Amino acid sequence: MGWRFAEVDSDRRAACENAAMNALPRRLGHLGSRRTLRVAAMLLLGLAVLAVAASAQQAAEAETATEERFPIVEPLGDGVWAALQPAARRFSDSNSVVVDLGGELLLVDTQADGEATDRLLDWIDATLDLPVRWLVNTHWHVDHVAGNERVVARHPGVTIVAHDTLEQDVPGRAADLLAEDADRLAAAIEDARAKLGRGEGLDGSALDAAGRERLAAQIAAAEERERALRETSLTAPSLLYTERLTLPAGDGAAPRVELLHFAAHTDGDTILWLPGPGILITGDVVDALPYGGHGHPRQWLATLDRLAELAPRVLAPGHGPVYREQIAEAGQDAQPEESEPGAGEQLERLRRLFADILAAVDEELSAGGSLESLRAGLLERPEMKALRALLSVDEAGERAFDDFVPATAERAWEEATAPEAESHAQGDPDADGR
Numbered sequence: 001m002g003w004r005f006a007e008v009d010s011d012r013r014a015a016c017e018n019a020a021m022n023a024l025p026r027r028l029g030h031l032g033s034r035r036t037l038r039v040a041a042m043l044l045l046g047l048a049v050l051a052v053a054a055s056a057q058q059a060a061e062a063e064t065a066t067e068e069r070f071p072i073v074e075p076l077g078d079g080v081w082a083a084l085q086p087a088a089r090r091f092s093d094s095n096s097v098v099v100d101l102g103g104e105l106l107l108v109d110t111q112a113d114g115e116a117t118d119r120l121l122d123w124i125d126a127t128l129d130l131p132v133r134w135l136v137n138t139h140w141h142v143d144h145v146a147g148n149e150r151v152v153a154r155h156p157g158v159t160i161v162a163h164d165t166l167e168q169d170v171p172g173r174a175a176d177l178l179a180e181d182a183d184r185l186a187a188a189i190e191d192a193r194a195k196l197g198r199g200e201g202l203d204g205s206a207l208d209a210a211g212r213e214r215l216a217a218q219i220a221a222a223e224e225r226e227r228a229l230r231e232t233s234l235t236a237p238s239l240l241y242t243e244r245l246t247l248p249a250g251d252g253a254a255p256r257v258e259l260l261h262f263a264a265h266t267d268g269d270t271i272l273w274l275p276g277p278g279i280l281i282t283g284d285v286v287d288a289l290p291y292g293g294h295g296h297p298r299q300w301l302a303t304l305d306r307l308a309e310l311a312p313r314v315l316a317p318g319h320g321p322v323y324r325e326q327i328a329e330a331g332q333d334a335q336p337e338e339s340e341p342g343a344g345e346q347l348e349r350l351r352r353l354f355a356d357i358l359a360a361v362d363e364e365l366s367a368g369g370s371l372e373s374l375r376a377g378l379l380e381r382p383e384m385k386a387l388r389a390l391l392s393v394d395e396a397g398e399r400a401f402d403d404f405v406p407a408t409a410e411r412a413w414e415e416a417t418a419p420e421a422e423s424h425a426q427g428d429p430d431a432d433g434r
């Protein structure tokens, strides 16, 4: 079975497109810098399994596995909903949260895939039928801001709120990242076209008719994805704050929403705290497995301690499932086996991850070692193997761990060895670890 787009519905087509986009650059790893590829991997990891689904049987199974699509809506409390990515896409696009402020809505984050943002807005229209008054971007990463334009188009009264560092990072660095993605994809497409012209697959082996048809379809899908990347126009936040901000509620019954600034996953992380129901909306400061290559690992550790002090009852991450504190009932364990960890437990797991990464970095530094030797030994350390088993629920999670943890360690190394450059980097978007 080739991926003939006329025969598949739009969901499956989207999966094919993503698989094609993923397959091309991943197999052409010499294109672009290691860092750039890593960032691309951050966005695309969740679908890597599709890219290597070589046989028709595997491809069919993979398509079936991704039929569930964004938004998977999960109530978090009265008038608060998480809009979650399906598990297969949890590392490739972001979650959102919707809060009813009493006749008007607060939306947290938009998606990299514009069609996904449209489906979330469709759900809001069909289910809540209220205007989006506030849109908060938790940070500048493309998979949290690219859909801003679509929200503004459908809710012209919306105010986009973010930390003031996003003034230079959106479009700024976010646009640079989008352009890099598109350029890398264009180069991969050109290379794939040349191979197809010679009757070769991406790995250089000879293609039969079905293989040629499949590669041609992958190229067409990648071209469509490149077009979408180049057409994405990034809408900047219009209300910026520095330390904290409380959003005005529409009526007395609505939850109070506090925006708190941290510099952990990026310089401009916004965490939303609803003290009434005890709901914490973390962006990528707390994920199933967070990417640390753009952040501040040491401040991140302190941030996790601050968040634990809030003792959230419900934690909605930027990527991954919702973490809830379970209420123990008589004769039952507080945390049933097989379920997601509680909010406090997930914070503690990530605390352990960052503490162990920083310990490995400090050990290497005090032994006079190098970044290369740190990278070579990091994932072999017993505590890292234990964390990999604890935090990776599937193959995509293992790949994310193997990619994100060394990136976080490298970032911690950079911060420890170049403190002057780092303090300079706070105000210089070109010098901070990209």
Ligand SMILES: [Zn+2]
Pocket (backbone or CB within 6 Å): 139, 141, 265, 284
């Ligand atoms: Zn992020």
